[in-house]
Amino acid sequence: MMKVEEALQILKEKGYKYTGKREKLIRICAAERRYLSAKDIMERIKDDYPNLSFDTVYRNISTFVDLGILEETELDGEGKYRLACSADGHHHHHVICTECGKTSSLPGCPMNIMSSIPEDFQVTGHKFEVYGTCSDCASVPSHS
Structure with a gap:
């Protein structure tokens, strides 16, 4: 960070x-x-x-x-x-808990396996986040 x-x-x-x-x-x-x-x-x-x-x-x-x-x-x-994670420019993405907002880094980037982007399209940026529930929040019984 x-x-x-x-x-x-x-x-x-x-x-x-x-x-x-x-x-x-x-x-x-x-x-x-x-x-x-x-x-x-x-x-x-x-x-x-x-x-x-x-x-x-x-x-x-x-x-x-x-x-x-x-x-x-x-x-x-x-x-x-x-x-922001760091100023060193290391590119990565996050998993984010929708309950508490805690985040952790994901290794790799899905852009590396994207083959369907047209060759004449110049990508200037992208965003990839995975949402779910962290183990701490998942172990707490729901009050709904």
Whole structure:
């Protein structure tokens, strides 16, 4: 996983001002090995910055996604965010628990076995995620 210092360095290199709020937001995501919603992040930052608006938090999250500091996925129709894996560019995908949001890396990439993409089509990116229930959540009886 990317280190907080790497994330702050990316901010600096891209010309974004360092602020305590931005560092705190990154540290919140770094402390979790799972995806968090913007609301989750807001809940965790409001103790330190009670006057911070949701718009400001969300704008910073969007900026961090654009800069590659945060990774984004969608669970239950809601955007979820986590600290990007690393700045070393090692390409991989994730399995994601739909209950707790925990993630783990998958070895390999399904693009390597894709033969049906037209030769004249230039791929500029792709996304592959596997959703399910982790062993911790699967062992908890359902309350539905």
